[in-house]
Amino acid sequence: MKMECHSYEIGDDDEHQWHMVKEMDFLQGSTFSSKVVVGEDGNMEVDNNGGGIRDDNGDDDLKLKIDTGLKLQVATDFDFVEKPMVNGGVEVMKLHDENPNAKDEMAVLKEEIARKSVENQRLKTLLDQVTSSHQALQMQILTIRQHQHDQNKSIKVHPTETLMNNDGTMKERKKQQMGQFLGPRQAIINIDGDDQRSSNPNLSENYRDDQNSNRNRSRGREDHGAITTKNSMPNNMQRVGSIASATVQAQEAHEVTMRKARVSVRARSEANMISDGCQWRKYGQKMAKGNPWPRAYYRCTMGDSCPVRKQVQRCADDRSVLITTYEGHHNHSLPPEAKPMVSTTTSAASMLIAGSKSSNPMDGLLCPSIFSQPTALPGLPSLATISASAPFPTITLDLTRPHGNNTNMPNVNTNGLGLMGLMQQLLGQVHNNIHGSNEPNREYSNLPLIDPISIAKAALASDPNLASALATTISSIIKGNFDSHNNNNNNNNNSNNNSVHNSGNGSEISMANQIVKDNNPDLSNITEN
DNA sequence: CGGATTTGACCCGCGC
DNA sequence: GCGCGGGTCAAATCCG
Numbered sequence: 001m002k003m004e005c006h007s008y009e010i011g012d013d014d015e016h017q018w019h020m021v022k023e024m025d026f027l028q029g030s031t032f033s034s035k036v037v038v039g040e041d042g043n044m045e046v047d048n049n050g051g052g053i054r055d056d057n058g059d060d061d062l063k064l065k066i067d068t069g070l071k072l073q074v075a076t077d078f079d080f081v082e083k084p085m086v087n088g089g090v091e092v093m094k095l096h097d098e099n100p101n102a103k104d105e106m107a108v109l110k111e112e113i114a115r116k117s118v119e120n121q122r123l124k125t126l127l128d129q130v131t132s133s134h135q136a137l138q139m140q141i142l143t144i145r146q147h148q149h150d151q152n153k154s155i156k157v158h159p160t161e162t163l164m165n166n167d168g169t170m171k172e173r174k175k176q177q178m179g180q181f182l183g184p185r186q187a188i189i190n191i192d193g194d195d196q197r198s199s200n201p202n203l204s205e206n207y208r209d210d211q212n213s214n215r216n217r218s219r220g221r222e223d224h225g226a227i228t229t230k231n232s233m234p235n236n237m238q239r240v241g242s243i244a245s246a247t248v249q250a251q252e253a254h255e256v257t258m259r260k261a262r263v264s265v266r267a268r269s270e271a272n273m274i275s276d277g278c279q280w281r282k283y284g285q286k287m288a289k290g291n292p293w294p295r296a297y298y299r300c301t302m303g304d305s306c307p308v309r310k311q312v313q314r315c316a317d318d319r320s321v322l323i324t325t326y327e328g329h330h331n332h333s334l335p336p337e338a339k340p341m342v343s344t345t346t347s348a349a350s351m352l353i354a355g356s357k358s359s360n361p362m363d364g365l366l367c368p369s370i371f372s373q374p375t376a377l378p379g380l381p382s383l384a385t386i387s388a389s390a391p392f393p394t395i396t397l398d399l400t401r402p403h404g405n406n407t408n409m410p411n412v413n414t415n416g417l418g419l420m421g422l423m424q425q426l427l428g429q430v431h432n433n434i435h436g437s438n439e440p441n442r443e444y445s446n447l448p449l450i451d452p453i454s455i456a457k458a459a460l461a462s463d464p465n466l467a468s469a470l471a472t473t474i475s476s477i478i479k480g481n482f483d484s485h486n487n488n489n490n491n492n493n494n495s496n497n498n499s500v501h502n503s504g505n506g507s508e509i510s511m512a513n514q515i516v517k518d519n520n521p522d523l524s525n526i527t528e529n
Numbered sequence: 530c531g532g533a534t535t536t537g538a539c540c541c542g543c544g545c
Numbered sequence: 546g547c548g549c550g551g552g553t554c555a556a557a558t559c560c561g
Contacts, residue, residue: 282534284553297552301533311552 129333263345264325264396266315273312274324277338278302280310291316303332321400327392348395 267274273296280298288295293314300306308328315321326345334342385396 281532283555285535286551289550295551309552 261349262325262327262392262394263348264323264394265341265345265399266321266323266396267399268320269322270320271322272296273298274322275337276324276341277335278308278330278342288313293319300330302334302338303330306331318400325394344397348397 265274273280279301281301282296282298284297285294286297291313293316295311295313298310298312300308300310306328308326308330310327311323311325313323313325315323326349329346329349330342385398
């Protein structure tokens, strides 16, 4: 994991306003800075000044011009210059024309601060939009790559095979073929003749198609008419169409896998639903086999036909544990309070997808060798498990389990035990990364790690009442670790190592506090003691 | 009255 | 082919 420290400066030269991001990577021990110049056209140009990033030609100065497609309007009417950061980040602004009247100066400064706050809010909103767009684009790229990969594979493996029969058994043929690729349990593909589906990689469209397909399925069998129509084609046309059809199938398979990948979150809660910031509408409830508690079905109502659904059910063994299973990706912008949980489930699902595509080059989808049994994840061994034994690949984030062997870990209360374990695990991971121990299991080295900060945020979002207690506990944990480390290192080297540890533990503290502050602004007065 | 929830019916995939 | 279980729909009902 990359641990970074950022500082941020804004400046203005004759032609452009610029934003300087100074960055230190604690793991690499190097620093570099990037200058982002925002032009009048709203586009950005990134200039890494000798910062260790080299382009293909080996040039140290890598310039990257980004066409954002956004007409960024950056206010340029600030009449001030900036001083370097002093005293731990307190920014001092000084007006060009020194006003002897202190009150006027204060008023002007307040006005500037207010203006900057507004601008900051606007930029935050913009950043949210850009982030959402970025995620959508990533999904599209992923889909297109998979599309290309599967297209090559389809042509190579089944160069002449016709996927349609004249006896109307296309469905069975498809099933068998997908079964060859996926194994019997993974061949959960929606193939109800929806071959008219556009190849547009826009996932939200495909989600809608999927929903419509489901709706059609439940209302009757009218969609089978498409098969009948196709079956009336001559054989040679069917053969030509079969490659395209195979491609569409492969793409559908991937899309459905993306949609069907599930993220399950276990959290202790007495409430019937954990608050994750989204709006949900209940559309069904059923008694599931083997569980005395009903399973409730919800769909997201924050966007038009948002495909995201979730199931909520109490654990059969422990009534206090609420199991929330998310499926799908939101097709709309999210409120800030929803982002922790969504980013967690998204990264977990991405990890599931990435892992499922990784190990076996012959298998574009699930890799049974990894997921045939519940599998602990590297880095978060008791926190997250992957399983494909269920009909859909599922990753489970367990926010309830106590973990670790740190006997110094204080327990806040019974409810907090799981979060304590979680935080301990996260901090342990950060600590290991900083201090270079616990090399990840190579067997899973191709699996991306779940972002621990997102998970921690999700944990806090699931039980915000614990934020305060958690903040105190984190501080004491880190302080304990810090003291312990200081002692050890003082034995090795009494001089010059304070800075090293201060950076390491300081970043842990900052991260932990930031997590808490992000989830509970009321705790913004937490100090790093 | 409109939106949310409840609940019985229905559909589908899967195993036998 | 049949039964089972999971998931969804939609009419009925509830609620603010």
